[in-house]
Amino acid sequence: xxxxxxxxxxxxxxxxxxxxxxxxxxxxxxxxxxxxxxxxxxxxxxxxxxxxxxxxxxxxxxxxxxxxxxxxxxxxxxxxxxxxxxxxxxxxxxxxxxxxxxxxxxxxxxxxxxxxxxxxxxxxxxxxxxxxxxxxxxxxxxxxxxxxxxxxxxxxxxxxxxxxxxxxxxxxxxxxxxxxxxxxxxxxxxxxxxxxxxxxxxxxxxxxxxxxxxxxxxxxxxxxxxxxxxxxxxxxxxxxxxxxxxxxxxxxxxxxxxxxxxxxxx
Numbered sequence: 001x002x003x004x005x006x007x008x009x010x011x012x013x014x015x016x017x018x019x020x021x022x023x024x025x026x027x028x029x030x031x032x033x034x035x036x037x038x039x040x041x042x043x044x045x046x047x048x049x050x051x052x053x054x055x056x057x058x059x060x061x062x063x064x065x066x067x068x069x070x071x072x073x074x075x076x077x078x079x080x081x082x083x084x085x086x087x088x089x090x091x092x093x094x095x096x097x098x099x100x101x102x103x104x105x106x107x108x109x110x111x112x113x114x115x116x117x118x119x120x121x122x123x124x125x126x127x128x129x130x131x132x133x134x135x136x137x138x139x140x141x142x143x144x145x146x147x148x149x150x151x152x153x154x155x156x157x158x159x160x161x162x163x164x165x166x167x168x169x170x171x172x173x174x175x176x177x178x179x180x181x182x183x184x185x186x187x188x189x190x191x192x193x194x195x196x197x198x199x200x201x202x203x204x205x206x207x208x209x210x211x212x213x214x215x216x217x218x219x220x221x222x223x224x225x226x227x228x229x230x231x232x233x234x235x236x237x238x239x240x241x242x243x244x245x246x247x248x249x250x251x252x253x254x255x256x257x258x259x260x261x262x263x264x265x266x
Contacts, residue, residue: 016088016116016133021169021179023190023197024088024136026068026149026219030081030257033058033072039256040070042236043229044221052115066137067148067221079107079120079128081259083219085151085198086130087169092117095131098168123164125156125206125215131169144195151197152218154204161200162188212241212252212260222266226251229263 016024030036033056040046040060046067051057057071068083089095092110099106099121107128109119116134123129137143155161162181166172171179171190180191188200204215223229226249230240237256244250250264 015135017090019088019136019177019192020090020175021171021173022088022177022192023085023149023151024132025086026083026151027086027130028068028070028081028083028259029073029079030070030259031072032257033070035256036070036072039233039236039238043232043238043255044223052113062148065146065148066143081257082128083259083261084120084128084130085149085217085219086118086132088136089131089133089169092119092131092133095119095133095168096121102164102167104164104168123161123215125161125204127153127155127161127204127215127217129217144192144197148222150220150222151199152220153198153200153216154213154218155200155202155215156204156206158188158200158202165200216260218252218260218262220250220262220264223263224266226263226265 028036037048037058041048044062046060046062048058048060048070051059051069056073057069059069060067096106096110096119102124104124105122107120107122110117110133111119116132118130118132120128120130153161166181172181177192179197182189182191186201189196190198190200205213206215208214230251230253233253233255234240239254241252241254241260244252244262250262252260252262254260
């Protein structure tokens with residue numbers, strides 16, 4: 001979610017206030033931190049270092065650059081092991097109140113951490129997401145430019161979802177640094193300064209027997225060789241959930257503890 005630096009880089013955003021509403025991190029809550037580190041190290045070549053959020057958190061690095069976070073808190077928070085995107089907010093309490101006012105759920109928090117405050121929520125269709133108020137990785141713009149992670153919401157109604165998230169996260173509010181909302185290829189597209197940050201598409205089905213069909217935020221990781229990544233996942237206890245776009249070699253997987261994520265060509 002965050003990585004503390006005493007001196008912020010001049011080019012990078014340092015707080016959630018500067019990029020309000022934008023996806024700012026992706027984090028895995030898992031039951032077994034050691035097993036998760038072993039799996040993702042083998043599949044993506046990630047290394048890990050301690051995070052400033054506490055001893056139960058790690059920052060995953062690829063070629064020395066931050067990619068995502070992993071925390072061993074799923075059992076303590078009584079939530080399923082899962083990958084979750086976090087969105088930057090100016091005030092976690094105010095955003096949590098907006099979520100509740102719109103008949104959605106704040107499941108955990110806002111909780112205080114050494115460098116900020118966060119909460120886990122679910123929209124009205126059950127898609128889980130996080131909010132974060134506070135310090136970001138100091139090189140956030142570099143993280144976004146490298147695009148190690150991008151997001152797609154699978155929703156029963158992409159337009160209704162866009163209205164919900166727009167109201168909750170201040171999308172298209174015309175404030176400096178806010179996100180722009182557009183439409184292309186039958187999807188709502190979230191951009192910031194022209195850069196695509198996320199897509200919202202219809203297709204999630206509430207109550208679907210297959211978890212892959214439920215409304216959810218799908219976390220994508222870009223890789224240079226998707227086929228090799230899938231093979232590595234299978235060798236280390238993962239499983240294939242669904243093959244997607246063949247042209248982009250997109251595959252949805254489960255890790256060794258059942259958390260879904262998607263790999264796609266860089």
